Amino acid sequence: MTDLTPKARLLKVLRKEPVDRPPVICTGGMMNAAIVEIMERTGHTLPRAHFDDRLMTALAEDVTDATGFENLGVPFCMTVEAELLGSEIDPGTLACEPKIRREVFPSVSRVEYQDVRVLAGSGRIQTVVAAAGRLARAHPDLPVIASLTGPVSTTASIVDPMSFLKELRKDPEGAHRALDYVTDLLVEYARLALAAGATAIAIGDPTATGEILGPKMFEAFALRHLNELTDRVHALGAPVILHICGDLKRVRALLPQLRADALSTDAMLSLKGLKAEFPELTTMGNLSTYLLQSGGREQVAGRARQLVRNGVDIISPACGLSTSTALATIAAMTAAVKET
Amino acid sequence: MSDPERVSDPERLFQELSDAVVEMEEERAAALARRAVAEGVDAYTAIDRGLVHGMGRASQLFEEEDYFIPELLLCSDAMYAGLAVLQPHLRRDAHAVKPKVVIGVVEGDTHDIGKNLVKIMLDASGFQVVDLGRDVPPQRFVDAAVAEGARIVALSTLMTTTMDGMAEVVRLLEAAGVRERFRVMIGGGPISQAFATRIGADGYSANAAEAVRLAKRLIDVPAPVPELSA
Numbered sequence: 001m002t003d004l005t006p007k008a009r010l011l012k013v014l015r016k017e018p019v020d021r022p023p024v025i026c027t028g029g030m031m032n033a034a035i036v037e038i039m040e041r042t043g044h045t046l047p048r049a050h051f052d053d054r055l056m057t058a059l060a061e062d063v064t065d066a067t068g069f070e071n072l073g074v075p076f077c078m079t080v081e082a083e084l085l086g087s088e089i090d091p092g093t094l095a096c097e098p099k100i101r102r103e104v105f106p107s108v109s110r111v112e113y114q115d116v117r118v119l120a121g122s123g124r125i126q127t128v129v130a131a132a133g134r135l136a137r138a139h140p141d142l143p144v145i146a147s148l149t150g151p152v153s154t155t156a157s158i159v160d161p162m163s164f165l166k167e168l169r170k171d172p173e174g175a176h177r178a179l180d181y182v183t184d185l186l187v188e189y190a191r192l193a194l195a196a197g198a199t200a201i202a203i204g205d206p207t208a209t210g211e212i213l214g215p216k217m218f219e220a221f222a223l224r225h226l227n228e229l230t231d232r233v234h235a236l237g238a239p240v241i242l243h244i245c246g247d248l249k250r251v252r253a254l255l256p257q258l259r260a261d262a263l264s265t266d267a268m269l270s271l272k273g274l275k276a277e278f279p280e281l282t283t284m285g286n287l288s289t290y291l292l293q294s295g296g297r298e299q300v301a302g303r304a305r306q307l308v309r310n311g312v313d314i315i316s317p318a319c320g321l322s323t324s325t326a327l328a329t330i331a332a333m334t335a336a337v338k339e340t
Numbered sequence: 341m342s343d344p345e346r347v348s349d350p351e352r353l354f355q356e357l358s359d360a361v362v363e364m365e366e367e368r369a370a371a372l373a374r375r376a377v378a379e380g381v382d383a384y385t386a387i388d389r390g391l392v393h394g395m396g397r398a399s400q401l402f403e404e405e406d407y408f409i410p411e412l413l414l415c416s417d418a419m420y421a422g423l424a425v426l427q428p429h430l431r432r433d434a435h436a437v438k439p440k441v442v443i444g445v446v447e448g449d450t451h452d453i454g455k456n457l458v459k460i461m462l463d464a465s466g467f468q469v470v471d472l473g474r475d476v477p478p479q480r481f482v483d484a485a486v487a488e489g490a491r492i493v494a495l496s497t498l499m500t501t502t503m504d505g506m507a508e509v510v511r512l513l514e515a516a517g518v519r520e521r522f523r524v525m526i527g528g529g530p531i532s533q534a535f536a537t538r539i540g541a542d543g544y545s546a547n548a549a550e551a552v553r554l555a556k557r558l559i560d561v562p563a564p565v566p567e568l569s570a
Contacts, residue, residue, distance in 0.1 A: 090475070092448075097501060099450040099475065161453055165410045166417070169364070206498075212453065214408030245529070250405060289500050290530065319530070322500050 005141040006070035007199055013313050014200065014239040014261040016282060022308055024315040024337035025284075026063075027241060028073020029147025030204030031264075031320055034059055036095050037327045038066045047091040050077055050098060053130035060135055064142065066327055068334030071143045071199075072135045075128045078149040078204065081185060082157035084123040086112070095323045100157045107163045108155075108174040113181055120188035129192045136197025143200055145241070146193035150205025151183045151225040152213075158182070161207070168217050179225045187232045194238050201233045202241040203260070210250030218251045223258065230259045241284060245319070248274075255281065267291075267318035272310040284314035292329055293322045300329050301336035308340045350381050354389040357422060361394025362401070364414035366421045369394075373425035383429035391422045395464040399549045409453060412548070416460040436466075439559055442485045443494040444472030446505035451498040454528055457548035458494060465552045467492075478508040485513075485522050491559045494551070495541075497528040506531075507539035514540075523558040527551060 004012070010023045026033045039045045042062045049055040060072045077098040079089045086104035105111050119125075128146065136144045149157070155178050156164045167175050190201045208222035230240045242260035244251075247268050255263065256278055263281055265271065267288035275283055287303055288295075295303075307315050315337045321330075353376055360369035369391065376386040398415035401407040407415070443459055445452050452474040459469045470488050472480055485493045493513070495506045506526050513519040524541045536544035542558055545551040 090450075095501075096448045099448070101450070101475075161451075162413060162456055165453065166413050168410050169414060212409050214405070214410070217408065217410060293500070320500055322503075324504070 007141055007143040010071065010143045010314070011199065011239065013282065014241070021340050022313055022315050022337060023070050024068070024304070024334045025071040025143075025145070026067070026069045026073060026316055026321075027071070027145045027147045027202035027204070027243070027264075028060070029075060029149065029202060030078050030206065031147070031202075031243065031317055032073060032076045033063045033067050033069060033317070033321055033325075033330060034076045034323070035321065035325050035327060035330070036323050037325075038062050039094060041066070045094055046076060047093060047098065050075065050091060051124065051127060053127045053134065056127060056131040057134040057138075060131065061138075067330045068338070069330075070334075071145050072139060073145045073147060073202070074131045074135070075124070075147065078153065078206075079157070080124045080128060081149050081154045081182070081189065084119055084125060085114075085154070085158045085182070085185065087158050097320075097323075103156075103158055103160045105159045108159050108167045108171055108178040111159065111178045111181065116181070116185040116188045119185060120192055125189050125192065129189075129196045132193045132198040133196030136199070144198045145200050145202050146190065146198040147202040147204060148186050148189060148229075150203045150208055150222075150242075151179050151186060151229060152208035152222050153205045154182045154186070155179050156207045165212070168213070168221055172220070175221065176224075179221060183225050183229050183232075186229055187236075190229075190233050190238070191236055194233075194236050198238070200239045200241060202243065202264075203229065204243045206245040209244065209246035210248060211246045215250045215254065219254055219257075223254055227257070227259050234259070241314075243284075252277075262314055264314075264316060265318065271307070271312045275311055282313045283311075284316055285312060286318035287315065287333055289317050289319045289321050289325070292317060292333065293325045295329065297329055297332035301332045304333045304336040305340060308337055350376075350379075350385070353379070353381060354386065354393065357386060357390025358394035358397065360422070361391055361415050361418045362397045364411060364418055366414070366418045369418040369422040370425055373422040377425060377429055382431075383426040384431065387423060387426050387430075391419045391426070392464055395419045395461075399461060399464075399552075403547070403549045409457065412457060412460075416464070419464060438466055438468040439492070439555075440468045440470060440488050440490040441492040441494055441555065442470045442472060442481060442488055442490040444476035444481060444496070445474035446495055446497045446502050446509070447475055447477045448502035448505060449497045449499045450474045452496070454498065454548070455494075455496040458496065458527065458545075458551045461548040461552045462494075462555060465556070467555060478505055478512050481509045482512045482516055482518070486516075486518060490522060492523045492525060492555055494555070495524065495526045497531070500530045503530060503535065506535075506541065510540045523555075525551065525554055525558060 243264040264284035
C-alpha cells in the first residue's frame with residue numbers, strides 16, 4: 001500500500017476502504033491555504049488569482065508544493081457563485097479574501113431566476129473550471145478538489161441574510177424555490193468541474209449550522225438541499241466532502257442522514273467522540289486554525305499526530321485559515337501526518 | 341387569542357403585547373399597540389411591560405434553544421412594529437438618556453447576522469445603538485465612538501482572518517488616548533474570552549443574550565426604556 005498515490009488514498013478513504021494512513025488535505029474554497037507567506041515567495045498573488053485561471057492554477061500548485069497538503073484545491077474564496085448570481089463583491093486583497101459587498105435581492109420572493117446552464121458557462125465558474133482542468137492534467141496523482149459554497153450560504157449571499165433567515169419561517173416555499181435554484185447552479189458548476197477533471201467536490205456551508213438555524217430549520221432546509229446536491233454530485237460519479245461549521249450539538253442526531261462521503265467539522269468538536277457515536281461516519285478535520293496561527297510547530301505536529309491516533313479518517317484544518325499563518329506550522333502539520 | 345379591537349384591562353393588554361412578540365406576530369403587535377394608544381394606556385409602560393417583556397421572553401427561549409435566529413428576528417420585527425406605534429406617544433420625561441453603544445463588524449468581514457442580533461437585543465434593553473454596519477475599518481470605530489460619546493464599542497467578526505482588526509481597534513483607542521472612555525466588547529464565531537483578554541478588550545460574549553448582560557455589567561447601569569435606534 002506504500003505506493004498509493006494521494007489521489008488513490010483519498011478516493012479509497014471516501015469509499016470507506018482501508019488505507020495505510022489518513023490523507024492530509026485542505027479543500028480550497030472556504031478552507032484554503034493561500035497564505036501571504038507563500039504568495040509573497042512565488043509572486044502568484046491574490047486577489048488577481050481569483051480572476052485568472054492560469055494564476056489560480058499556479059497558486060494552487062504553490063500551496064500544495066509549499067504546505068505538503070495532498071491535494072490541489074480551487075477556488076480561494078466563497079464568492080464565485082454569489083457573484084455569478086448577481087451579488088456585488090469586493091475582490092479583497094493579498095491578505096483578505098473576497099467578500100459579498102451587497103446581496104442582490106432584498107427577499108427570496110424577489111430572486112430573478114435565470115438559466116443555470118447559461119450562468120455556469122460564464123463568469124468565474126469558468127475560471128475555476130479551467131484551473132481545475134489544468135491542475136488535473138498536470139498532476140494525475142493528486143486529487144483536485146473543487147470547492148463549492150453550499151446552498152444555504154450561497155442563497156444567504158444573494159438574498160439579504162436577515163430577510164432570508166426570517167423567510168425560512170415566513171415564506172418557506174419561496175425559500176425552498178431560491179435554494180432549489182442555487183442548488184441547480186451548484187450542480188451545474190460541479191458537473192463542469194468534474195468534466196474538466198476534478199476528483200471530488202467539497203461543500204462548505206457556514207450559514208447552515210444548528211446554532212443559526214436550529215435543528216428543525218436545519219433539517220427542513222440545510223439537510224434537504226445539501227443532500228440533494230450530494231445526491232446529484234454522486235450521480236455524476238464523484239465523492240462529496242461536506243464541511244459543517246459550529247459545534248453540531250443541536251444537529252447531532254441528524255448527522256447520519258447527511259449523505260456526503262466525509263464530514264469535516266470545526267475544532268471544538270471531538271471527532272473521536274463523533275466516530276464513537278456514529279461509527280459509519282467518515283470524519284475529516286479538525287486541526288484548530290487558531291492553533292495553526294498561534295501555536296508552535298511541535299504543538300501543531302503533536303495535535304496532528306493525536307488526530308491520526310484518534311482515528312480521524314482525513315486530517316485537515318478545522319476551518320478557514322488565517323492568511324498570516326506561518327508556512328512552517330502548516331508544513332509541520334502535514335509532515336506529522338505523513339510520518340505516521 | 342382575543343380580538344385586539346375589544347377594550348380590555350391594561351394588565352391583559354401588556355400580556356397580549358408580550359405574547360404577540362413571543363409568537364412573532366408583527367401585525368398583532370402593531371394592532372395591540374394601536375389599541376393601547378386608543379385606550380390611553382401609558383406608552384412607556386406598554387413598551388416596558390409588553391413589548392420589551394416579550395423580547396425578554398424570546399431571548400430566554402433563545403438561550404434555552406427553543407428559539408433560534410430566525411425566530412428571534414421575527415420576534416424583534418413584532419417588537420419594532422409595536423414600538424413604531426407607541427414611540428410617538430412617549431411622554432417627554434420618559435426619554436431617559438440612554439447609554440450609547442457603537443457597534444459594527446470589523447473590516448474584511450461582511451457577516452452581520454450576529455451583530456444585528458446583538459443590536460436588536462441591546463436596543464430592547466435600553467441602550468441606544470449606533471450601527472456602523474459591516475466591513476468597518478478600525479479607525480471608523482474610534483471616530484464614531486468619540487463623536488457619539490459612546491460608552492461601549494462592540495465589535496463582531498465571524499472570520500478567523502479578520503480577528504486582528506479587533507486588536508487594531510483597541511490599539512487605535514489607546515493611541516488616541518481615549519481607551520479609558522470606552523468599554524470594548526467583542527464577539528463572533530472564532531472569538532473567545534482568551535482572545536478578548538489577549539487583545540485587551542473588556543469583555544467577550546458568546547451570544548446576543550449574553551452580550552446584553554455583559555454590556556450592562558460593563559457600564560453598571562440599569563437599563564431604561566428602549567427607543568428605535570435605526
